[in-house]
Amino acid sequence: MTIRQKKELAVQVIGLLEKQYPEAVCSLNYKAPHELLIATRLSAQCTDARVNVVTEVLFEKYSSIEEFAEADIADIEEIVKPCGLYKTKAKSIKEMCIQLRDDYGGILPDTLEELTKLSGIGRKTANLIMGDIYRKPAVVTDTHCIRITGRLGLVKNKEPAKVEAELWKILPPEKSSDLCHRLVLFGREFCTARSPKCKGCPLREICVSAGNNPVKN
DSSP states (O other): OOHHHHHHHHHHHHHHHHHHOSOOOOSSOOSSHHHHHHHHHHTTTSOHHHHHHHHHHHHHHOOSHHHHHHSOHHHHHHHHGGGSSHHHHHHHHHHHHHHHHHHSTTOOOSSHHHHTTSTTOOHHHHHHHHHHTTOOOOOOOOHHHHHHHHHHTSOSOOSHHHHHHHHHHHSOHHHHHHHHHHHHHHHHHTSOSSSOOOTTOTTGGGOTTGGGOOOOO
16 A cells, blocks of 8 residues: 555544544543643553543642652552552652653643653653643554554554654644544444454444455555
């Protein structure tokens, strides 16, 4: 499939998913920008549903970047323990908030370059912040995005950075961030990791993998 064909397919996918999911919203609960940053860090190898339960407690106890920066790391560990990898995640949370307080005046940076300088923050989280907080073009290559764009034939790679690079070439920039949110909803309802529900799928007619057909190049 040529780049032009992939661009045309991407536009079709976006249109169909906009009809299926008019509201493109983040699955993580947050009220302040730093809360989305922290919630996304906790979501690594953890479900959004569990993260939302944990952050309800976490954000009630620590309501600002300053409070997180000065928090006892053992207390953070205890709260985030249900999310797994809790020692690493707690360390990142405290360190990133110290960085935000000391290096950025308590304001989240608005570039991928600066966001990825924060402790524990990779391109996936940085893109989410760019799209949801700053409303800039963003491509969040989470497991749903990688799986679904691969099945649709939009990308050939499975490595997040390579998938992101491929998608930047074919997605309309102004639609990219919202598409990633819709892919999460679509991935949960239809295009699941195991036993995707191809029957009744809104993308069935344009998906090269529908009904377990081999992906065509």
